[in-house]
Amino acid sequence: MSKRPRSDEIAKYYLRAERITKIYGDGTVAVRDVSLDIHQGEVIGLLGENGAGKTTLTKMLSGLLPPTSGRVSSPLGAIRFSSPREALAFGIGMVHQHFALVGTFTAAENVALSHERPFARTQLANTRARLEELMAESGLHVPLDVPVEKLAVGEQQRVEILKVLTREVDCLILDEPTSVLTPLEVDELFVFLGKLRDEGKSIILITHKLKEVKSITDRIIVLRHGELVGDVRTSESTTETLAQLMVGEVLEHEADAVELSDRDLPIRRVRKPVDRATQSVLHVQSLTSKGNTGETAVDDVSFDIHGGEIFGIAGVEGNGQSELVESLTGLRVPIAGQATINGTNILGKDPREIYKLGVAHIPEDRWELGLILPFTLAENAILGVHQWKQFKGPLSFLRWGRINKHVRELMDRFEIRATGPSAPAKSLSGGNQQKLIVGRELAKDPAIIVASQPTRGLDIGAAKYIRDLLVEMRDIGRAILLVSADLDEVLALSDRVAIMYEGQFMTVCPPEELTRERVGLLMGGVREEAVA
Amino acid sequence: MTEDKKQASRLLRGIHRTLTGLHPALESVLAAIVGLLFGALIMWVWGYDPIVAYKTMLLGAFTDKWGLADSGAIAAPLVLTALTFSICLRAGMFNIGAEGQVIMGGLAAISVGFFVLPSGLHHVVALVFAMVAGGIWAIGPAILKLTRGVNEVISTIMFNWIAHFLSIFLIGAVLLNPFSADQTIAIPPSAIFSKLIRGTDLTYAIFIVIGFALIVYFVLWHTAVGYEVRASGLNPSAARYGGIKNKRTMFLAFVLGGISAGLAAAVILMGSSATHAMYRLHGQLRNIGFDGMAVAMVGRNHPIGILFSAMFFGGLNAGGRLMQLSSSPVPVQMVRLVMGIIVFTMSVPELARVFPAVKRHSVGLVKEMKRLTSSKGRR
Numbered sequence: 001m002s003k004r005p006r007s008d009e010i011a012k013y014y015l016r017a018e019r020i021t022k023i024y025g026d027g028t029v030a031v032r033d034v035s036l037d038i039h040q041g042e043v044i045g046l047l048g049e050n051g052a053g054k055t056t057l058t059k060m061l062s063g064l065l066p067p068t069s070g071r072v073s074s075p076l077g078a079i080r081f082s083s084p085r086e087a088l089a090f091g092i093g094m095v096h097q098h099f100a101l102v103g104t105f106t107a108a109e110n111v112a113l114s115h116e117r118p119f120a121r122t123q124l125a126n127t128r129a130r131l132e133e134l135m136a137e138s139g140l141h142v143p144l145d146v147p148v149e150k151l152a153v154g155e156q157q158r159v160e161i162l163k164v165l166t167r168e169v170d171c172l173i174l175d176e177p178t179s180v181l182t183p184l185e186v187d188e189l190f191v192f193l194g195k196l197r198d199e200g201k202s203i204i205l206i207t208h209k210l211k212e213v214k215s216i217t218d219r220i221i222v223l224r225h226g227e228l229v230g231d232v233r234t235s236e237s238t239t240e241t242l243a244q245l246m247v248g249e250v251l252e253h254e255a256d257a258v259e260l261s262d263r264d265l266p267i268r269r270v271r272k273p274v275d276r277a278t279q280s281v282l283h284v285q286s287l288t289s290k291g292n293t294g295e296t297a298v299d300d301v302s303f304d305i306h307g308g309e310i311f312g313i314a315g316v317e318g319n320g321q322s323e324l325v326e327s328l329t330g331l332r333v334p335i336a337g338q339a340t341i342n343g344t345n346i347l348g349k350d351p352r353e354i355y356k357l358g359v360a361h362i363p364e365d366r367w368e369l370g371l372i373l374p375f376t377l378a379e380n381a382i383l384g385v386h387q388w389k390q391f392k393g394p395l396s397f398l399r400w401g402r403i404n405k406h407v408r409e410l411m412d413r414f415e416i417r418a419t420g421p422s423a424p425a426k427s428l429s430g431g432n433q434q435k436l437i438v439g440r441e442l443a444k445d446p447a448i449i450v451a452s453q454p455t456r457g458l459d460i461g462a463a464k465y466i467r468d469l470l471v472e473m474r475d476i477g478r479a480i481l482l483v484s485a486d487l488d489e490v491l492a493l494s495d496r497v498a499i500m501y502e503g504q505f506m507t508v509c510p511p512e513e514l515t516r517e518r519v520g521l522l523m524g525g526v527r528e529e530a531v532a
Numbered sequence: 533m534t535e536d537k538k539q540a541s542r543l544l545r546g547i548h549r550t551l552t553g554l555h556p557a558l559e560s561v562l563a564a565i566v567g568l569l570f571g572a573l574i575m576w577v578w579g580y581d582p583i584v585a586y587k588t589m590l591l592g593a594f595t596d597k598w599g600l601a602d603s604g605a606i607a608a609p610l611v612l613t614a615l616t617f618s619i620c621l622r623a624g625m626f627n628i629g630a631e632g633q634v635i636m637g638g639l640a641a642i643s644v645g646f647f648v649l650p651s652g653l654h655h656v657v658a659l660v661f662a663m664v665a666g667g668i669w670a671i672g673p674a675i676l677k678l679t680r681g682v683n684e685v686i687s688t689i690m691f692n693w694i695a696h697f698l699s700i701f702l703i704g705a706v707l708l709n710p711f712s713a714d715q716t717i718a719i720p721p722s723a724i725f726s727k728l729i730r731g732t733d734l735t736y737a738i739f740i741v742i743g744f745a746l747i748v749y750f751v752l753w754h755t756a757v758g759y760e761v762r763a764s765g766l767n768p769s770a771a772r773y774g775g776i777k778n779k780r781t782m783f784l785a786f787v788l789g790g791i792s793a794g795l796a797a798a799v800i801l802m803g804s805s806a807t808h809a810m811y812r813l814h815g816q817l818r819n820i821g822f823d824g825m826a827v828a829m830v831g832r833n834h835p836i837g838i839l840f841s842a843m844f845f846g847g848l849n850a851g852g853r854l855m856q857l858s859s860s861p862v863p864v865q866m867v868r869l870v871m872g873i874i875v876f877t878m879s880v881p882e883l884a885r886v887f888p889a890v891k892r893h894s895v896g897l898v899k900e901m902k903r904l905t906s907s908k909g910r911r
Contacts, residue, residue: 352775369773383774396755
C-alpha cells in the first residue's frame with residue numbers, strides 16, 4: 001500500500017467516500033451514510049458542532065479507522081492503513097489538535113523521529129536540511145535547536161505541520177488548527193495553506209469557526225449529528241446559511257439526537273419571574289483568568305445569577321467555559337476581577353471554603369475530577385463533605401455506619417443502581433456514576449449549583465433525569481449555572497443564556513430572543529453588528 | 533494477519549485478566565510459590581536437594597515456638613519499614629528513604645544512653661526519640677518535593693546517604709563507646725525490652741509493632757485524615773476538587789512514614805542484639821528499609837497484609853539460616869534470591885499491561901501455535 005497514486009490517476013478525484021457509516025462499539029452512530037469526493041488543489045472546510053462526527057469522518061478518510069459500512073477509496077483501490085506512518089507513506093498526513101511531540105527533543109529531532117528510520121546516522125542531518133528548505137519555502141519558521149517544550153504553542157503546531165510536510169503529503173488534514181493560534185499566526189498559516197493548494201495538494205480543515213472557513217476554503221462540508229447536511233461551494237454560501245446548516249433549525253431526529261424540544265419540557269411554562277431587585281446569589285465582575293498554557297481564557301466576564309434561575313452558558317468548547325467554572329469553584333486562581341456568593345468573596349479561596357458557602361459543583365470530567373474510580377460508592381459519596389460533622393466523629397474518625405445509611409438514601413432518592421455502598425465506583429455505568437455525583441452535590445443542600453456538561457455522554461433516560469433535577473432545584477429557589485456544549489440543552493433549560501466565544505460573552509439574553517441561526521453565528525464569533 | 537492479531541490480543545487479555553483478576557492476597561501467595569519454585573530450580577541445577585532444604589527452612593521457621601519467635605523477631609522491624617513505604621505509596625509517592633530514616637531513628641534511640649531514667653519511662657523516651665528522629669529525617673525530602681517539586685525518589689536516596697555518613701561521624705565523635713572504637717555507647721538495660729520467649733530474639737516490642745500496624749490501618753481506613761491521604765494518592769485532581777489539600781496529605785504521609793521507620797530502628801536496637809549498640813557500618817540495621825519495600829509489595833500495601841507478609845519474609849530469613857545446616861547445606865544467599873524472584877513475580881501482571889511489545893510477539897506466538905496444532909492434526 002505504500003505505492004502512491006500517479007498524478008494522472010487522481011485527476012478525477014483523490015479520495016472518494018461511498019456511503020460510509022461508523023457505529024462505535026457502544027452503539028453510538030458517529031457518522032451516517034456520508035458520500036463525498038476530495039480533489040486535488042482544493043481547501044475543504046469541515047464544519048460542525050462538537051460531536052457532529054468531524055474527527056471520525058477524517059479518520060476514516062485517512063484510512064486509519066475502518067467504516068462500519070461503505071468504503072473509502074483512492075483511484076488505486078480501497079484504502080486501509082494500520083498506522084499514521086503508513087498513511088503518510090501513501091500521502092495522507094493529519095495534524096491533530098493535541099500535539100504528539102517529545103518535549104525535551106528539538107524540532108529537528110522530533111521531525112526525524114517521525115521518519116522510517118529515525119536513528120539512522122544521517123537522518124538528523126538530512127531532516128535538518130530538508131526542514132530549512134521547507135521553512136524558506138513555506139514561511140513557517142521555527143527554531144530548530146531549541147527543545148520543543150520551550151516553544152510557544154503556535155510554534156509547536158508549526159513543528160507538527162512541518163513534520164507532515166517533510167513527508168511530501170498530497171493530502172493534509174488539520175484538526176482545529178487555529179484554536180491555539182493568535183490571529184496573526186492564523187493569517188500566516190492560511191497564506192501558506194493557500195500556497196499548498198496552488199501546488200495541487202488537498203487540504204481538509206476541521207473547524208467550527210465560521211469566519212475562518214469563509215476566508216480560506218473553496219468548498220465547505222457541514223456535518224450535523226453524523227450526517228452530511230451540506231456540501232457547498234464557499235463562494236455560494238453565506239455565514240447565515242452555514243450557521244443554519246450547522247445548528248439545524250428544529251430537531252427532526254427525536255430518537256438519536258438530543259431528545260429535548262421546547263414542548264417536552266415544562267420549564268418554559270412554569271417559569272416564575274425572578275425578582276431582580278433582590279441580591280443575587282452569584283455576582284461576577286470583570287473576571288479574567290488565564291488558561292493552562294498562559295493564554296487569556298476568560299476575558300473580562302461579568303454576570304449575576306439570582307435564586308430560582310438557570311443561567312446557561314453555550315458555546316463551542318474551549319472558549320473559556322471550563323476556566324470560568326474552575327475560577328468560580330476554587331480550582332483556578334483568576335488574575336483579575338471579583339466574584340461573590342451571597343456577598344462573600346470567593347476568589348482565591350480553596351474549594352473547601354467555597355463549598356462552605358453553599359456551592360455544589362458537578363464537574364465536567366466525572367472520571368478525572370468528580371469521582372475517585374477505585375474508591376467505593378460510600379467513599380465517593382463523601383468526597384468534599386467528609387469533614388462534615390454528620391460523617392466525622394471525634395479524633396477525625398469516620399462514621400461509616402452513618403455514611404452507609406446516607407449512601408443508601410442517595411441510592412434511593414437519585415435512582416443510583418449499584419450492588420451497594422461498598423461497590424467500587426468504576427463498576428457503575430456512566431449514568432449511575434453521574435447520578436452519584438449529582439446526588440452527592442445536591443445533598444449538600446446548596447445555594448448555587450455549578451453544573452458543567454452535566455449530561456455529557458449519558459443515555460437519554462439518565463440525561464433527562466438529571467435535567468429534570470436541575471429544573472426541580474431551580475423551582476425551589478436555587479441558583480444554577482449551567483455550562484454545556486449541548487446547545488439544545490442550554491436553550492431548553494436556561495432562563496437566561498450567555499454565548500461564550502474566546503473568553504467573552506457575545507450576548508446575554510433570554511433564550512426566546514435567540515434564533516438558532518443567531519446562536520450559530522454568535523458561537524462562530526460573528527458579532528451582532530456584523531450580521532446587521 | 534488481522535485474525536491472528538485478534539486472537540493474540542484475546543489470548544493476552546485472557547492471561548492479563550487471570551493475573552490481575554485474582555484476589556490481591558491470592559496473587560501474593562502465587563508470587564511466593566513461584567519464588568520458592570524458582571529457588572528450588574536453581575538449587576537443583578547447582579546440585580542441592582531443594583526438598584530437604586525447604587523442609588529444613590519451613591519446619592525450622594514456622595513449626596515450633598522458637599522458630600516462630602525468631603521469624604517474628606526478624607519480621608517486627610520489617611513490618612514498620614514496609615509501613616513507611618506503603619503509607620507514602622497510598623499517598624501517591626514512592627518513598628525509598630526508610631533506610632536513612634531507620635539510621636537516624638537508631639542514633640536517637642541510642643542517645644538515651646546518656647541519661648538515667650527509671651525503666652519503663654526510659655523505654656518510652658527512647659521510642660519517642662527514635663520516632664521523632666525518623667519523622668524529622670522524612671521532612672527534608674517532603675519539603676523539597678512540596679516547595680521545589682524535587683522527585684522524592686531522588687531526594688530520599690540522597691537523604692539515605694546523608695544519614696549514612698552523618699551516622700559514621702556521630703558514631704565516631706559523639707556517641708562513641710570509649711571501650712570500642714567502632715561502636716556506640718550501649719543502650720542501658722533500663723531501656724531494653726525484655727524477651728518474650730527466652731533464648732530467642734523476640735521481645736515485647738512485637739506488641740508495639742502490631743499495635744502500630746493496627747493504628748496505621750485505622751488511620752488510613754477509618755479517619756477523615758486517612759481518607760484524604762488515600763484520595764489524594766489515587767486521584768490528586770479529584771481530591772483537590774473535594775477540598776483536600778494534597779500538599780498537606782503528602783507531608784503527613786511522609787512524616788508518618790518516617791516515624792514508622794524510626795520506630796523500626798528502636799525495635800531492633802532496644803531488643804534483639806546482645807550488645808545493644810550501633811556499629812559504624814550499622815550491620816543490624818542494614819537493608820531493613822529496602823527489605824521493607826519487598827514486604828510492602830507482597831503485603832499489597834495494606835497494614836494487615838504486611839503483618840502476614842513480614843512474617844513470611846521473617847520465616848524465610850530465620851529458616852534460611854537453618855538451611856545451611858541441613859543434610860544438603862544450601863548457602864544462606866539463596867533466601868535473598870527467592871525474595872528477589874518473589875518481587876519480580878509480583879510485578880508480572882503490570883508487565884503484561886505495560887509492554888505493547890509483548891502484544892506484537894504474541895502475534896507470532898499464536899501463528900506458531902496454529903501451525904503446530906494444524907500440523908499435528910494432519911498427522
